[in-house]
Amino acid sequence: DAGITQSPRHKVTETGTPVTLRCHQTENHRYMYWYRQDPGHGLRLIHYSYGVKDTDKGEVSDGYSVSRSKTEDFLLTLESATSSQTSVYFCAISESAGRNTIYFGEGSWLTVV
Amino acid sequence: AQKVTQAQTEISVVEKEDVTLDCVYETRDTTYYLFWYKQPPSGELVFLIRRNSFDEQNEISGRYSWNFQKSTSSFNFTITASQVVDSAVYFCALSEFTNAGKSTFGDGTTLTVKP
Numbered sequence: 411d412a413g414i415t416q417s418p419r420h421k422v423t424e425t426g427t428p429v430t431l432r433c434h435q436t437e438n439h440r441y442m443y444w445y446r447q448d449p450g451h452g453l454r455l456i457h458y459s460y461g462v463k464d465t466d467k468g469e470v471s472d473g474y475s476v477s478r479s480k481t482e483d484f485l486l487t488l489e490s491a492t493s494s495q496t497s498v499y500f501c502a503i504s505e506s507a508g509r510n511t512i513y514f515g516e517g518s519w520l521t522v523v
Numbered sequence: 524a525q526k527v528t529q530a531q532t533e534i535s536v537v538e539k540e541d542v543t544l545d546c547v548y549e550t551r552d553t554t555y556y557l558f559w560y561k562q563p564p565s566g567e568l569v570f571l572i573r574r575n576s577f578d579e580q581n582e583i584s585g586r587y588s589w590n591f592q593k594s595t596s597s598f599n600f601t602i603t604a605s606q607v608v609d610s611a612v613y614f615c616a617l618s619e620f621t622n623a624g625k626s627t628f629g630d631g632t633t634l635t636v637k638p
Contacts, residue, residue, distance in 0.1 A: 441624060516567055
């Protein structure tokens with residue numbers, strides 16, 4: 411199994427509060443990703459990183475920011491959580507983009523009430 | 524833009540039946556990669572297979588087989604003699620060489636195998 415740890419695994423928060431999800435990898439992979447999974451929408455890319463301090467937006471990046479200060483850590487922040495951000499969030503890693511397999515963490519269940 | 528379509532939202536079969544999950548993709552790249560993932564009820568995402576656009580050879584792994592046809596832009600997945608443990612959501616995904624980093628996933632097919 412790829413060494414990916416997400417924290418917290420479960421969180422309930424109130425609308426308008428900031429939330430940060432953390433992803434930690436032990437594989438020294440260059441690429442890290444944040445996806446969200448919602449019923450009927452599969453997995454949608456929020457942001458990804460191709461190196462320390464190098465990030466880019468995915469298809470559903472509005473309302474989210476990310477940071478990567480170390481190779482092993484990729485943080486996803488919801489600046490002001492909304493109910494539409496209730497979802498399961500998956501962190502993923504790959505050695506490079508495209509040809510390399512993306513490996514996923516176990517997911518973080520976020521509920522915004 | 525890249526796109527993956529899994530037209531079958533849900534499939535239900537009885538154990539030991541064969542089942543095929545369809546995946547159709549769209550891309551303008553000549554170099555791309557296709558993947559299948561399995562998500563069992565426990566929620567984790569498990570990698571099953573990767574195929575690059577230059578390799579149309581079908582692959583078999585135990586009860587699993589994959590049929591990649593560039594002519595129809597399809598990468599279908601067949602489970603032979605299905606088992607209850609095959610019950611899961613299956614996702615097909617596409618990564619373009621020129622759009623590296625922005626893999627696209629289909630919406631998934633929920634397979635239920637009944638005993």
